[in-house]
Amino acid sequence: MQILKDIAIKAEHLGKKYLIGHQEENARYVALRDVLMRNTRMFLSRTKDLLKGRPIIQGDRLEEIWALRDVNFKVKRGESIGIIGRNGAGKSTLLKVICRITEPSAGRVAVRGRVASLLEVGTGFHPELSGRENIYLNGAILGMSRTEIRRKFDKIVSFAEIEKYLDTPVKRYSSGMYVRLAFAVAAHLEPEILLVDEVLAVGDTEFQKKCLGKMDDVTQGGRTVLFVSHNMNAIQRLCKRCIVLSQGRIAFDGQTSEAIAFYLKSREANQQISWPDASRAPGDEVVRLRAVRITGEDGQVRSQFDVRDPVVLQIEFQIFKKTQLAISVQFIGALGNYIMASMDNYINGPWGEQPPYSAGIYKSSCYIPGDFLNEGQLSINLWIYSPPLPPYLSAHVRMLNVVSVDICDNHQPNGARGSFPYEWGIEPAVRPKLRWVTEQLKRNNGE
Amino acid sequence: MQDEVLILEPGRAEKNYWRDLWRYRELFIILAWRDICVRYKQTAIGIAWAVLRPFLTMLVFTVIFQRVAKLPSDGNAPYALMVFAAVLAWSFFSTSLSEASNSLIGNERLITKVYFPRIIIPAATIVSAFIDFLISFFILLGMMVYYRFLPGWNLFLLPAFVILALLASLGPGLWITALNVKYRDFRYVIPFIVQLGLYISPVGFSSNLIPDKWRLLYSLNPMVGVINGFRWCILGGKSQIYWPGFVLSIIVVLFFLWLGVSNFRRMEKSFADLI
Known part of the structure; x- marks a missing residue:
């Protein structure tokens, strides 16, 4: 497969398939004979799977699910691309295929340069180990060499603001400290291609701002970034181009603001x-x-x-x-x-x-x-x-x-809005009907 | 620097598998170090545990097989020393086998979130088993002093047999840990193998007691070769190696290693989907 010099990632007809089993829900096995027959049948099919080295799948009926199907796109070097879509649209699967966690079932991807993935902050953190030890452990897991970690160690510690607790086991950390440390290690990765999945959805607002700032530096530093998020503000800020995935296929690929509009319009509530x-x-x-x-x-x-x-x-x-x-x-x-x-x-x-x-x-x-x-x-x-x-x-x-x-809001007068006829706006998080009491305290003088 | 282009497609054999593995050597070291740290931080008696277990096994076996069953030792070597040489080999084998075969399941988070050659995980656990082995080795030295037993030049060949024990556990360990990801029932196989193997292998008794016509067949158990090798090194010339059996043991070890590595490589691509 040919790949041009200025292309970092190129996917051609990429597909990923999973097999899932369904239990027949309405089938009732009352008679012992039925139960025995069914179990024997399942035992036989499982033994066959085992001998052939196929995964055993529970259930009476098998179904193929394509988590990704016929996905084609190119990412230029230094470009940062947002990937949005509903749960199960295939966003995380796409990242997992690109960073080699899982193998594609169809098509191919060509990747140029060192890839680091940040699918979860603090991957491999061990609660018994100290902050210092976890920096080395997590750094190595994310693909940094020991000399690289040693060089960045002080920066990581000061970014995380945990100087005093370096030698405390992380199980004694507060959740804020833990997340800060985990993100700090990840933020100092310097791969050519960085894959990020929802890691900004953690920590307090203050720290999230700091993380976003760091991500700004990363995207502006000429690195190629693929960024999965449900947070439209973050996507808007970090990416010029955006891919919308829907049921494993690319539904839209273009400018971020258009992509977000497309996504918000097309997504139905999945209740x-x-x-x-x-x-x-x-x-x-x-x-x-x-x-x-x-x-x-x-x-x-x-x-x-x-x-x-x-x-x-x-x-x-x-x-x-x-x-x-x-x-x-x-x-x-x-x-x-x-x-x-x-x-x-x-x-x-x-x-x-x-x-x-x-x-x-x-x-x-x-x-x-x-x-x-x-x-x-x-x-x-x-x-x-x-x-x-x-x-x-x-x-x-x-x-x-x-x-x-x-x-x-159906503008019914017995709701919280009463008969207020104008737009209320969706900015307020909640709009509760609170108890209000208004009473006249005193008449004006002279009346 | 010229960037490498990596192409990912279904069923593509890893061309650079072993080179890739070498590139991840630091991760291997750090995971091994993590396993050791956690092991000795979590247990209250820590190192004492690595000392007590083989020592007590040796004590019990010596009492049962020498005092109760009145079995003879190899040459004129002290019975306890002969047993301990075998316990050393056996506990190294059984610890690395059981740790390696549970290792993938225990590192589910890592496997589903980061890429690296998966073989690093089971391989790293064996390092912590090796540390236990080193600790027990000092007990052996202590026992030699107690029995005023002077080992011969053979002792310097012990590392070769340690490597053999390592390979003997790595093969089945890799195979079972890969199967464990697909079929969780396989985790029940290991305690069974370890428990049964302790009695089938010549740990509590000398393998000279096996009738000659069965000896070759007995050597199909790879640990027979390893244990005899350990005894030969530690007890000096007092314990003879039965060469045809030893060669057979090596062949069995290599066969399982091949089986383990090839199965592991075939299955490792689907680990993240199945675990």
């Missing part, structure tokens, strides 16, 4: 998502997410809510090992602005002494009152983790934009 096949569900050997839904009070899934209606967020998860478990949810507005956060009640009581959950399938529901949210699109970020460790050290599930929903 429910479920994983019938537990082995492919997000999570790990402790807990996996099985379904997330946005419903009304009646339990029916809806894509649109009136601002006056209560909204219920349902989260179904399966626990495989007895564990302490807490859920944390972030509510994100249409522009990627952070609206509010909520944690399930598990965090009540003395920290770390909560009774553990036993194995099984659970459903948590979060009730958001009516007359509270502002109009506009609302999407949900979800974390499931194990106290007493903080979320960033024990996340089993970390999903951005897992479901989203439209909140509409």
Whole structure:
């Protein structure tokens, strides 16, 4: 495959396929004979898979899923490109193929120069090791040599602002310190091509600003950057060109402002998502997410809510090992602005002494009152983790934009807006109907 | 500097696999160092653990096989020393085998988030098993002083057999850790192999006790060759090597190494999708 000198990445008909299995949900096996037949059949097919060295897939029916399909694009040297799209559109898969974590199933990619990927800050951090040790460990994992790390060590430490805690194990760090250190190491990578996935969605606002500034330097420093994010402001700031992925295909490739407009217009709210096949569900050997839904009070899934209606967020998860478990949810507005956060009640009581959950399938529901949210699109970020460790050290599930929903204002006079006839704007994060009392304190003199 | 162009497409054999591996040697060192650090930081008794385990095994085996079963030693070497030479080889083998075969699952985060030649992970765990081996080796020296036993020039050949033990564990270790990613049931195989192997291999007794007509067959167990080699080095000429069996052991070791490496390489591209 020919690749010109000034091209950093070139993808031709790139595809990535996954096989997933479905359990026949409505098939009921009542008779013992049926159960035996089914299990025998499954045992035979599994043995066959095992002998042929194919992965064993649970379920009665197999389905091919193309996470990427016929993707063609070129990235020039020094260009920074944003990649946007809904969850499952193939953004992360694309990055994983380019940085060799996973092999493509069709087509090919040519890459010129050293690639470093930043798919998660703090990859490989070990809680028992000190900050100093983790800088070396994480740096090596991200592809820096020891001399390179030694040269940048002081800069990394001062960027992270952790001078005093260099020799403390990172398990004693606050979440802010942890994220700062992790980002600081990553920010000092100097590859020719940098792949970044959602890493700016962490830390406090102050630090996020600092990270964005650092990313500005990186993109202006002549490096080629591929940047995946749900944060439209960050994309707008960092990239001139943007690719919109939809169901594994390129839906739009062009100027960032047009791409964002295209994306915002085309994306429908995905108010429910479920994983019938537990082995492919997000999570790990402790807990996996099985379904997330946005419903009304009646339990029916809806894509649109009136601002006056209560909204219920349902989260179904399966626990495989007895564990302490807490859920944390972030509510994100249409522009990627952070609206509010909520944690399930598990965090009540003395920290770390909560009774553990036993194995099984659970459903948590979060009730958001009516007359509270502002109009506009609302999407949900979800974390499931194990106290007493903080979320960033024990996340089993970390999903951005897992479901989203439209909140509409129908201008009904009994809502929070009353009969106010003008635009309210979507800038306010919430628009609750609060209790207001106005009373006359005193008549004016002389009346 | 001329930039390299890397082409990624389905089923493409890695042309520069071994050169790539060399390029990632620093990561190998650092992962090995992490495993060692964490191991000795987390356990309360740390190094004592590496000392106690082989020592107690030796004690129990000596009591059972020498005192109770009244089995003879190799030549006139102290029985405890003969057992400890084998325990040294066996615990190095079993620790590296079990650590290597669980290593990929334990590093799921790394595998799904960063690229590097995956073989580094199981290989790095073997280094920490080697540190345990070094610690136990000092007990051996202590025991030699206690028994006033002077080893011969053979002791200098021990590193060769240590490498053989390393290769013997690396082959099956790589194979099982790769299978473990696909089929989680394989993790139950290892404790079984380790437990059974301890009795099948000549750890508590001398392999001279095996009838001659079975000896070649017995040497199909690669650890027979390794343990006999260890004894030959440590006990000097008092323990003879059975050469046909030893050669057979080496062949078996090399076969498993080939099987492990080739299977691992074939499967490693799909690790991130399956883990």
